[in-house]
Amino acid sequence: MTKTPSDFDIELRMLIEAVYLKYNYDFRDYTGASQKRRVLVAMREMECETVSELQSRVLHEPNGFAQLLQYLTIPVTEMFRDPDYFAAVREHVVPLLRTYPSLKIWVAGCSTGEEVYSLAILLHEEGLLERSIIYATDINPESLDAARRGVFPLERMRLYTENYQKSGGKGAFSDYYTAAYGGALFERFLTENVTFADHSLSTDSVFSETHYVSCRNVLIYFNRRLQDRVLGLFHDSLCHRGFLGLGSKESIDFSSYADRFEPLARRERVFRKVGA
Amino acid sequence: MTPPPSPERQLVAALGKRRIEMVVIGGSAGGVDALVSLLPGLPSSFTPSVACILHVPADRESRLADVFALRAALPVREARDKEPILPGTVYFAGSGYHLSVENDRSFSLSCEAPVQYARPAIDILMESAADVYGDALAGILLTGANYDGADGMCRIRENGGLTIVQDPEEAQASTMPEEAIRRCAPHLVLPLAAIRAVLPLLETP
Numbered sequence: 001m002t003k004t005p006s007d008f009d010i011e012l013r014m015l016i017e018a019v020y021l022k023y024n025y026d027f028r029d030y031t032g033a034s035q036k037r038r039v040l041v042a043m044r045e046m047e048c049e050t051v052s053e054l055q056s057r058v059l060h061e062p063n064g065f066a067q068l069l070q071y072l073t074i075p076v077t078e079m080f081r082d083p084d085y086f087a088a089v090r091e092h093v094v095p096l097l098r099t100y101p102s103l104k105i106w107v108a109g110c111s112t113g114e115e116v117y118s119l120a121i122l123l124h125e126e127g128l129l130e131r132s133i134i135y136a137t138d139i140n141p142e143s144l145d146a147a148r149r150g151v152f153p154l155e156r157m158r159l160y161t162e163n164y165q166k167s168g169g170k171g172a173f174s175d176y177y178t179a180a181y182g183g184a185l186f187e188r189f190l191t192e193n194v195t196f197a198d199h200s201l202s203t204d205s206v207f208s209e210t211h212y213v214s215c216r217n218v219l220i221y222f223n224r225r226l227q228d229r230v231l232g233l234f235h236d237s238l239c240h241r242g243f244l245g246l247g248s249k250e251s252i253d254f255s256s257y258a259d260r261f262e263p264l265a266r267r268e269r270v271f272r273k274v275g276a
Numbered sequence: 277m278t279p280p281p282s283p284e285r286q287l288v289a290a291l292g293k294r295r296i297e298m299v300v301i302g303g304s305a306g307g308v309d310a311l312v313s314l315l316p317g318l319p320s321s322f323t324p325s326v327a328c329i330l331h332v333p334a335d336r337e338s339r340l341a342d343v344f345a346l347r348a349a350l351p352v353r354e355a356r357d358k359e360p361i362l363p364g365t366v367y368f369a370g371s372g373y374h375l376s377v378e379n380d381r382s383f384s385l386s387c388e389a390p391v392q393y394a395r396p397a398i399d400i401l402m403e404s405a406a407d408v409y410g411d412a413l414a415g416i417l418l419t420g421a422n423y424d425g426a427d428g429m430c431r432i433r434e435n436g437g438l439t440i441v442q443d444p445e446e447a448q449a450s451t452m453p454e455e456a457i458r459r460c461a462p463h464l465v466l467p468l469a470a471i472r473a474v475l476p477l478l479e480t481p
Contacts (some may be wrong), residue, residue, distance in 0.1 A: 006407070031376070031378055031384040031386075032378055032379055033376035033377065033378055033384060033386075033400075033404040033407075034374075034376060034384065034386040034388065036407075037388065037400070038388070074386070074387065074388060076387045076388065076389065217387050219357075220357050220373075220384060220385045220386055220387070221386065223358075223378075224358050227358065248372075249356070249357060249370055249372070249373050249385050250357060250385075251356055251357060251358075253356070254356075254357075254358040254359060254360075255358075
Protein backbone atom coordinates (compact mmCIF):
# COMPACT_ATOMS: atom_id res chain seq x y z
CA MET A 1 0.00 0.00 0.00
CA THR A 2 1.55 3.30 -1.04
CA LYS A 3 0.06 6.45 0.39
CA THR A 4 -0.25 9.47 -1.85
CA PRO A 5 2.15 12.12 -0.61
CA SER A 6 0.43 14.99 1.16
CA ASP A 7 0.61 18.54 -0.21
CA PHE A 8 3.09 19.30 2.57
CA ASP A 9 5.35 16.43 1.53
CA ILE A 10 5.24 17.57 -2.10
CA GLU A 11 6.11 21.17 -1.18
CA LEU A 12 8.84 19.95 1.16
CA ARG A 13 10.50 17.97 -1.61
CA MET A 14 10.36 21.00 -3.89
CA LEU A 15 11.96 23.18 -1.20
CA ILE A 16 14.81 20.72 -0.66
CA GLU A 17 15.30 20.43 -4.44
CA ALA A 18 15.35 24.24 -4.75
CA VAL A 19 17.97 24.51 -2.01
CA TYR A 20 20.09 21.96 -3.85
CA LEU A 21 19.75 23.61 -7.27
CA LYS A 22 20.41 27.13 -6.07
CA TYR A 23 22.85 26.70 -3.18
CA ASN A 24 24.30 23.23 -3.81
CA TYR A 25 23.45 22.10 -0.27
CA ASP A 26 22.14 18.57 -0.61
CA PHE A 27 19.51 17.63 1.98
CA ARG A 28 17.71 15.25 -0.36
CA ASP A 29 18.85 12.13 1.46
CA TYR A 30 18.19 13.34 5.00
CA THR A 31 15.61 11.32 6.94
CA GLY A 32 12.12 12.59 6.27
CA ALA A 33 10.37 12.75 9.66
CA SER A 34 12.99 14.87 11.39
CA GLN A 35 13.49 17.13 8.35
CA LYS A 36 9.75 17.70 8.18
CA ARG A 37 9.67 18.79 11.83
CA ARG A 38 12.59 21.16 11.34
CA VAL A 39 10.97 22.79 8.31
CA LEU A 40 7.80 23.25 10.38
CA VAL A 41 9.88 25.01 13.06
CA ALA A 42 11.53 27.18 10.36
CA MET A 43 8.09 28.11 9.00
CA ARG A 44 6.91 29.11 12.45
CA GLU A 45 10.05 31.12 13.31
CA MET A 46 10.35 32.74 9.88
CA GLU A 47 6.60 33.44 9.85
CA CYS A 48 5.69 31.57 6.68
CA GLU A 49 2.19 30.13 6.22
CA THR A 50 3.21 27.50 3.69
CA VAL A 51 6.36 25.70 2.57
CA SER A 52 5.98 27.45 -0.79
CA GLU A 53 6.20 30.81 0.94
CA LEU A 54 9.33 29.63 2.72
CA GLN A 55 10.74 28.45 -0.59
CA SER A 56 10.12 31.84 -2.14
CA ARG A 57 11.93 33.56 0.73
CA VAL A 58 14.85 31.14 0.45
CA LEU A 59 15.17 31.71 -3.29
CA HIS A 60 14.63 35.45 -3.45
CA GLU A 61 15.70 37.03 -0.17
CA PRO A 62 19.42 37.64 0.38
CA ASN A 63 19.44 36.16 3.88
CA GLY A 64 16.68 33.59 3.42
CA PHE A 65 18.82 30.51 2.93
CA ALA A 66 21.31 31.36 5.68
CA GLN A 67 18.34 31.56 8.04
CA LEU A 68 16.81 28.27 6.89
CA LEU A 69 20.17 26.51 7.17
CA GLN A 70 20.17 27.12 10.93
CA TYR A 71 17.00 25.05 11.18
CA LEU A 72 17.96 22.34 8.70
CA THR A 73 21.11 21.47 10.65
CA ILE A 74 20.88 20.33 14.27
CA PRO A 75 23.33 21.98 16.63
CA VAL A 76 22.52 19.76 19.61
CA THR A 77 25.79 18.79 21.22
CA GLU A 78 27.73 18.93 24.47
CA MET A 79 31.30 18.44 25.67
CA PHE A 80 32.25 14.87 26.55
CA ARG A 81 28.72 13.83 25.59
CA ASP A 82 28.34 10.12 26.42
CA PRO A 83 31.39 9.98 28.72
CA ASP A 84 31.69 6.22 28.15
CA TYR A 85 32.61 6.91 24.54
CA PHE A 86 35.57 9.07 25.54
CA ALA A 87 36.58 6.58 28.21
CA ALA A 88 36.59 3.86 25.53
CA VAL A 89 38.68 6.05 23.22
CA ARG A 90 41.21 6.55 26.02
CA GLU A 91 41.28 2.86 26.83
CA HIS A 92 41.15 1.22 23.41
CA VAL A 93 42.14 3.77 20.75
CA VAL A 94 44.80 5.94 22.42
CA PRO A 95 47.31 3.08 23.05
CA LEU A 96 47.25 2.26 19.33
CA LEU A 97 47.36 5.90 18.25
CA ARG A 98 50.55 6.24 20.28
CA THR A 99 52.31 3.94 17.83
CA TYR A 100 52.09 6.55 15.03
CA PRO A 101 54.67 9.36 14.79
CA SER A 102 51.99 11.77 13.57
CA LEU A 103 48.21 11.60 13.63
CA LYS A 104 45.36 12.84 11.50
CA ILE A 105 41.93 12.90 13.07
CA TRP A 106 38.67 13.87 11.39
CA VAL A 107 35.70 15.14 13.39
CA ALA A 108 32.96 14.99 10.76
CA GLY A 109 29.85 17.09 11.36
CA CYS A 110 31.53 18.98 14.20
CA SER A 111 28.69 21.49 14.61
CA THR A 112 29.66 24.17 17.16
CA GLY A 113 32.85 22.36 18.17
CA GLU A 114 32.14 20.86 21.62
CA GLU A 115 33.29 17.44 20.44
CA VAL A 116 36.48 18.88 18.93
CA TYR A 117 37.48 20.60 22.18
CA SER A 118 36.67 17.42 24.12
CA LEU A 119 38.91 15.32 21.88
CA ALA A 120 41.67 17.94 21.97
CA ILE A 121 41.62 17.86 25.79
CA LEU A 122 41.74 14.07 25.77
CA LEU A 123 44.65 14.00 23.29
CA HIS A 124 46.48 16.68 25.29
CA GLU A 125 46.21 14.64 28.48
CA GLU A 126 47.47 11.58 26.65
CA GLY A 127 50.42 13.53 25.24
CA LEU A 128 49.20 13.15 21.65
CA LEU A 129 47.82 16.60 20.82
CA GLU A 130 51.15 18.06 19.65
CA ARG A 131 51.61 15.40 17.00
CA SER A 132 47.98 15.50 15.84
CA ILE A 133 46.26 17.38 13.07
CA ILE A 134 42.51 17.56 13.60
CA TYR A 135 40.17 18.30 10.72
CA ALA A 136 36.85 19.56 12.05
CA THR A 137 34.25 19.83 9.31
CA ASP A 138 30.65 20.92 9.01
CA ILE A 139 28.29 22.38 6.41
CA ASN A 140 27.03 25.22 8.57
CA PRO A 141 29.31 28.30 8.43
CA GLU A 142 27.74 29.82 11.54
CA SER A 143 28.44 26.65 13.52
CA LEU A 144 32.04 26.61 12.25
CA ASP A 145 32.49 30.24 13.34
CA ALA A 146 31.21 29.38 16.80
CA ALA A 147 33.56 26.39 16.92
CA ARG A 148 36.53 28.62 15.99
CA ARG A 149 35.63 31.13 18.71
CA GLY A 150 35.62 28.38 21.34
CA VAL A 151 33.37 30.24 23.75
CA PHE A 152 30.69 28.08 25.33
CA PRO A 153 27.93 29.03 27.77
CA LEU A 154 29.19 29.20 31.36
CA GLU A 155 26.05 27.55 32.66
CA ARG A 156 26.94 24.41 30.72
CA MET A 157 30.27 23.99 32.52
CA ARG A 158 28.79 22.07 35.41
CA LEU A 159 27.44 19.35 33.15
CA TYR A 160 30.63 19.35 31.06
CA THR A 161 32.79 19.03 34.18
CA GLU A 162 30.72 16.05 35.28
CA ASN A 163 30.99 14.48 31.83
CA TYR A 164 34.73 15.13 31.75
CA GLN A 165 35.26 13.43 35.09
CA LYS A 166 33.12 10.43 34.10
CA SER A 167 35.09 10.13 30.86
CA GLY A 168 38.32 9.56 32.79
CA GLY A 169 39.65 13.14 32.64
CA LYS A 170 43.06 13.40 34.29
CA GLY A 171 43.15 17.05 35.31
CA ALA A 172 40.85 19.83 36.46
CA PHE A 173 38.35 20.74 33.75
CA SER A 174 38.37 24.39 34.83
CA ASP A 175 42.05 24.63 33.80
CA TYR A 176 40.99 24.50 30.18
CA TYR A 177 38.85 27.64 30.12
CA THR A 178 38.63 31.19 31.41
CA ALA A 179 35.40 32.95 32.20
CA ALA A 180 35.31 35.74 29.62
CA TYR A 181 33.01 37.46 27.15
CA GLY A 182 30.04 36.22 29.16
CA GLY A 183 31.07 32.63 28.53
CA ALA A 184 33.79 30.05 29.00
CA LEU A 185 36.65 30.80 26.62
CA PHE A 186 38.68 27.67 25.93
CA GLU A 187 42.47 27.65 25.80
CA ARG A 188 43.96 28.55 22.42
CA PHE A 189 46.52 25.76 22.49
CA LEU A 190 43.70 23.22 22.19
CA THR A 191 42.88 24.32 18.65
CA GLU A 192 46.36 25.21 17.41
CA ASN A 193 46.43 22.05 15.31
CA VAL A 194 42.75 22.11 14.39
CA THR A 195 41.61 23.03 10.89
CA PHE A 196 37.95 24.02 10.84
CA ALA A 197 36.62 23.59 7.32
CA ASP A 198 33.46 23.61 5.28
CA HIS A 199 32.85 20.07 4.05
CA SER A 200 29.64 18.32 3.03
CA LEU A 201 29.28 14.62 3.70
CA SER A 202 26.57 14.48 1.03
CA THR A 203 28.46 16.11 -1.84
CA ASP A 204 32.19 16.42 -1.08
CA SER A 205 34.85 13.72 -1.26
CA VAL A 206 37.69 12.49 0.93
CA PHE A 207 40.38 15.14 1.48
CA SER A 208 43.01 13.32 3.51
CA GLU A 209 44.10 10.00 4.90
CA THR A 210 43.17 9.78 8.58
CA HIS A 211 43.82 7.47 11.53
CA TYR A 212 40.62 8.12 13.41
CA VAL A 213 37.23 9.49 12.37
CA SER A 214 34.76 10.65 15.01
CA CYS A 215 31.27 11.28 13.61
CA ARG A 216 28.65 11.17 16.31
CA ASN A 217 24.94 11.69 15.98
CA VAL A 218 25.25 12.77 12.38
CA LEU A 219 24.42 9.53 10.55
CA ILE A 220 21.01 9.28 12.26
CA TYR A 221 19.86 12.26 10.16
CA PHE A 222 20.76 10.50 6.92
CA ASN A 223 18.82 7.83 5.04
CA ARG A 224 20.48 4.54 4.27
CA ARG A 225 21.76 5.62 0.87
CA LEU A 226 23.53 8.65 2.35
CA GLN A 227 24.73 6.65 5.35
CA ASP A 228 26.36 4.25 2.90
CA ARG A 229 28.01 7.10 1.03
CA VAL A 230 29.38 8.59 4.23
CA LEU A 231 30.62 5.30 5.66
CA GLY A 232 32.30 4.82 2.26
CA LEU A 233 34.06 8.18 2.66
CA PHE A 234 35.25 7.21 6.13
CA HIS A 235 36.40 3.83 4.92
CA ASP A 236 38.39 5.46 2.09
CA SER A 237 39.85 8.10 4.38
CA LEU A 238 40.91 5.76 7.18
CA CYS A 239 44.34 4.20 7.07
CA HIS A 240 44.81 0.45 7.40
CA ARG A 241 43.04 -0.63 10.64
CA GLY A 242 41.95 2.98 11.37
CA PHE A 243 39.32 3.85 13.99
CA LEU A 244 35.74 5.05 13.68
CA GLY A 245 33.63 6.47 16.53
CA LEU A 246 29.83 6.84 16.22
CA GLY A 247 26.96 8.10 18.41
CA SER A 248 25.69 5.91 21.23
CA LYS A 249 22.60 4.70 19.34
CA GLU A 250 24.09 4.62 15.87
CA SER A 251 24.78 1.36 14.14
CA ILE A 252 26.34 0.17 10.92
CA ASP A 253 24.31 -3.06 10.95
CA PHE A 254 21.84 -1.87 8.32
CA SER A 255 24.51 -0.46 6.03
CA SER A 256 26.41 -2.12 3.21
CA TYR A 257 29.61 -1.40 5.17
CA ALA A 258 28.50 -3.58 8.09
CA ASP A 259 31.30 -6.11 7.51
CA ARG A 260 33.99 -3.54 6.68
CA PHE A 261 34.27 -2.38 10.28
CA GLU A 262 34.59 -4.47 13.42
CA PRO A 263 33.56 -3.36 16.90
CA LEU A 264 36.44 -2.46 19.20
CA ALA A 265 34.15 -1.30 22.02
CA ARG A 266 30.68 -2.39 20.92
CA ARG A 267 28.54 -0.60 23.49
CA GLU A 268 30.50 2.66 23.23
CA ARG A 269 30.35 2.51 19.41
CA VAL A 270 34.04 2.45 18.67
CA PHE A 271 34.89 0.51 15.50
CA ARG A 272 38.01 -0.44 13.63
CA LYS A 273 38.47 -0.85 9.91
CA VAL A 274 38.76 -4.52 8.99
CA GLY A 275 42.10 -5.43 7.42
CA ALA A 276 42.17 -6.10 3.68
CA MET B 277 -32.10 0.71 31.05
CA THR B 278 -29.79 -1.21 28.71
CA PRO B 279 -26.24 -1.83 29.95
CA PRO B 280 -23.43 -0.15 27.95
CA PRO B 281 -22.04 -2.33 25.15
CA SER B 282 -19.06 -4.50 26.07
CA PRO B 283 -15.57 -3.10 25.32
CA GLU B 284 -15.25 -5.72 22.58
CA ARG B 285 -18.41 -4.46 20.83
CA GLN B 286 -17.32 -0.85 21.28
CA LEU B 287 -14.01 -1.65 19.66
CA VAL B 288 -15.50 -3.48 16.70
CA ALA B 289 -17.84 -0.54 16.11
CA ALA B 290 -15.02 2.04 16.41
CA LEU B 291 -12.65 0.03 14.23
CA GLY B 292 -15.04 0.02 11.26
CA LYS B 293 -13.25 -0.92 8.05
CA ARG B 294 -9.74 -0.10 9.29
CA ARG B 295 -7.05 -2.74 8.94
CA ILE B 296 -4.56 -1.95 11.69
CA GLU B 297 -0.90 -2.52 10.75
CA MET B 298 0.77 -0.59 13.55
CA VAL B 299 -0.08 0.14 17.18
CA VAL B 300 1.69 2.96 19.06
CA ILE B 301 1.41 2.91 22.85
CA GLY B 302 2.57 5.83 25.01
CA GLY B 303 2.70 6.43 28.74
CA SER B 304 4.64 8.21 31.44
CA ALA B 305 4.17 8.11 35.23
CA GLY B 306 2.75 4.68 36.04
CA GLY B 307 3.27 3.56 32.45
CA VAL B 308 5.54 0.64 33.25
CA ASP B 309 2.90 -1.00 35.46
CA ALA B 310 0.21 -0.29 32.87
CA LEU B 311 2.26 -1.92 30.11
CA VAL B 312 3.03 -4.87 32.34
CA SER B 313 -0.66 -5.63 32.40
CA LEU B 314 -1.25 -4.79 28.71
CA LEU B 315 1.50 -6.43 26.71
CA PRO B 316 0.92 -10.01 27.83
CA GLY B 317 -2.56 -9.56 26.30
CA LEU B 318 -1.04 -9.72 22.82
CA PRO B 319 -1.18 -13.24 21.36
CA SER B 320 1.87 -14.64 19.57
CA SER B 321 -0.18 -14.62 16.35
CA PHE B 322 -0.62 -10.80 16.46
CA THR B 323 0.64 -9.37 13.16
CA PRO B 324 0.55 -5.56 13.51
CA SER B 325 3.82 -3.95 14.62
CA VAL B 326 3.75 -2.43 18.11
CA ALA B 327 5.86 0.58 19.15
CA CYS B 328 5.97 1.66 22.81
CA ILE B 329 7.28 4.81 24.46
CA LEU B 330 7.56 5.27 28.19
CA HIS B 331 9.29 8.32 29.61
CA VAL B 332 12.44 7.27 31.43
CA PRO B 333 15.30 9.46 32.71
CA ALA B 334 17.57 10.37 29.78
CA ASP B 335 20.79 9.54 31.58
CA ARG B 336 19.74 5.99 32.37
CA GLU B 337 20.17 3.30 29.79
CA SER B 338 16.69 2.01 29.11
CA ARG B 339 16.26 -1.65 29.96
CA LEU B 340 12.56 -1.67 29.09
CA ALA B 341 12.93 -3.95 26.09
CA ASP B 342 14.77 -6.53 28.21
CA VAL B 343 12.19 -6.29 30.98
CA PHE B 344 9.25 -6.81 28.67
CA ALA B 345 10.87 -9.49 26.52
CA LEU B 346 10.28 -11.90 29.40
CA ARG B 347 6.61 -11.03 29.66
CA ALA B 348 5.39 -10.95 26.07
CA ALA B 349 4.53 -13.70 23.62
CA LEU B 350 5.90 -11.54 20.79
CA PRO B 351 9.54 -10.65 20.16
CA VAL B 352 10.43 -7.42 22.00
CA ARG B 353 13.40 -5.18 21.31
CA GLU B 354 14.68 -1.60 21.37
CA ALA B 355 14.03 0.19 18.07
CA ARG B 356 17.24 0.95 16.20
CA ASP B 357 18.04 3.66 13.69
CA LYS B 358 17.11 2.70 10.08
CA GLU B 359 15.69 -0.63 11.24
CA PRO B 360 12.86 -1.90 8.99
CA ILE B 361 9.64 -2.24 11.03
CA LEU B 362 8.59 -5.88 11.15
CA PRO B 363 5.08 -7.22 11.74
CA GLY B 364 4.34 -9.02 14.99
CA THR B 365 7.22 -7.33 16.81
CA VAL B 366 7.14 -5.05 19.85
CA TYR B 367 9.61 -2.14 19.76
CA PHE B 368 10.60 0.17 22.60
CA ALA B 369 12.01 3.67 22.17
CA GLY B 370 15.45 3.87 23.78
CA SER B 371 16.40 6.71 26.11
CA GLY B 372 17.80 10.08 25.09
CA TYR B 373 16.68 10.09 21.43
CA HIS B 374 13.39 10.78 19.68
CA LEU B 375 12.01 7.87 17.70
CA SER B 376 10.22 8.45 14.36
CA VAL B 377 8.65 6.34 11.65
CA GLU B 378 9.86 6.97 8.09
CA ASN B 379 7.91 6.66 4.81
CA ASP B 380 9.64 3.40 3.94
CA ARG B 381 8.37 1.95 7.23
CA SER B 382 11.65 2.00 9.06
CA PHE B 383 12.56 3.71 12.33
CA SER B 384 14.86 6.72 12.67
CA LEU B 385 16.39 8.38 15.73
CA SER B 386 17.07 12.06 16.30
CA CYS B 387 18.39 14.39 19.02
CA GLU B 388 16.18 17.42 18.45
CA ALA B 389 15.18 19.35 21.56
CA PRO B 390 12.86 17.55 23.99
CA VAL B 391 9.11 17.95 23.37
CA GLN B 392 7.04 18.63 26.52
CA TYR B 393 10.31 18.01 28.41
CA ALA B 394 10.45 14.50 26.97
CA ARG B 395 12.97 12.78 24.73
CA PRO B 396 11.84 10.35 23.45
CA ALA B 397 8.52 12.16 23.01
CA ILE B 398 5.27 10.30 22.44
CA ASP B 399 4.07 13.14 20.18
CA ILE B 400 6.97 12.67 17.78
CA LEU B 401 6.50 8.93 17.40
CA MET B 402 2.72 9.19 17.07
CA GLU B 403 2.77 12.09 14.59
CA SER B 404 5.36 10.48 12.33
CA ALA B 405 3.59 7.10 12.48
CA ALA B 406 0.25 8.77 11.69
CA ASP B 407 1.76 10.40 8.60
CA VAL B 408 2.98 7.04 7.32
CA TYR B 409 0.28 4.57 8.39
CA GLY B 410 -2.81 6.81 8.16
CA ASP B 411 -5.94 4.80 8.96
CA ALA B 412 -3.90 1.63 9.50
CA LEU B 413 -2.62 3.04 12.80
CA ALA B 414 -4.02 2.64 16.30
CA GLY B 415 -2.80 4.93 19.10
CA ILE B 416 -3.14 4.03 22.76
CA LEU B 417 -2.35 6.61 25.43
CA LEU B 418 -1.98 5.48 29.03
CA THR B 419 -1.34 7.02 32.42
CA GLY B 420 1.02 10.02 32.68
CA ALA B 421 1.63 13.27 34.52
CA ASN B 422 2.37 15.60 31.59
CA TYR B 423 0.90 16.71 28.25
CA ASP B 424 3.01 14.61 25.88
CA GLY B 425 0.90 12.44 23.58
CA ALA B 426 -2.10 14.74 23.13
CA ASP B 427 -0.76 16.27 19.89
CA GLY B 428 0.17 12.81 18.68
CA MET B 429 -3.27 11.37 19.36
CA CYS B 430 -4.87 14.32 17.56
CA ARG B 431 -2.69 13.68 14.50
CA ILE B 432 -3.59 9.98 14.51
CA ARG B 433 -7.26 10.87 14.61
CA GLU B 434 -6.92 13.51 11.85
CA ASN B 435 -5.16 11.00 9.62
CA GLY B 436 -7.93 8.45 10.03
CA GLY B 437 -6.38 6.21 12.69
CA LEU B 438 -8.06 4.69 15.74
CA THR B 439 -7.49 6.35 19.14
CA ILE B 440 -7.87 4.72 22.55
CA VAL B 441 -7.18 6.46 25.87
CA GLN B 442 -6.97 4.91 29.31
CA ASP B 443 -9.81 6.01 31.58
CA PRO B 444 -8.29 8.85 33.70
CA GLU B 445 -10.48 7.74 36.62
CA GLU B 446 -8.34 4.67 37.13
CA ALA B 447 -5.05 5.92 35.67
CA GLN B 448 -2.21 6.24 38.16
CA ALA B 449 -1.64 9.77 36.80
CA SER B 450 -4.60 11.35 35.03
CA THR B 451 -3.05 14.44 33.38
CA MET B 452 -1.91 12.76 30.18
CA PRO B 453 -5.13 10.88 29.38
CA GLU B 454 -7.28 13.87 30.41
CA GLU B 455 -5.41 16.22 28.10
CA ALA B 456 -5.79 13.81 25.18
CA ILE B 457 -9.51 13.39 25.86
CA ARG B 458 -9.98 17.15 26.07
CA ARG B 459 -8.00 17.85 22.90
CA CYS B 460 -8.82 15.09 20.46
CA ALA B 461 -12.03 13.29 21.51
CA PRO B 462 -10.63 9.76 21.23
CA HIS B 463 -12.76 6.97 19.79
CA LEU B 464 -12.62 4.94 23.00
CA VAL B 465 -11.91 5.69 26.66
CA LEU B 466 -11.47 2.41 28.51
CA PRO B 467 -10.03 1.05 31.74
CA LEU B 468 -6.80 -0.87 31.41
CA ALA B 469 -8.40 -4.29 31.75
CA ALA B 470 -10.75 -3.49 28.89
CA ILE B 471 -7.90 -2.19 26.70
CA ARG B 472 -6.12 -5.46 27.36
CA ALA B 473 -9.22 -7.40 26.38
CA VAL B 474 -9.66 -5.56 23.08
CA LEU B 475 -5.98 -5.48 22.01
CA PRO B 476 -6.13 -8.82 20.12
CA LEU B 477 -9.21 -7.56 18.23
CA LEU B 478 -7.18 -4.75 16.65
CA GLU B 479 -6.09 -7.36 14.18
CA THR B 480 -8.83 -7.98 11.63
CA PRO B 481 -8.58 -11.49 10.17
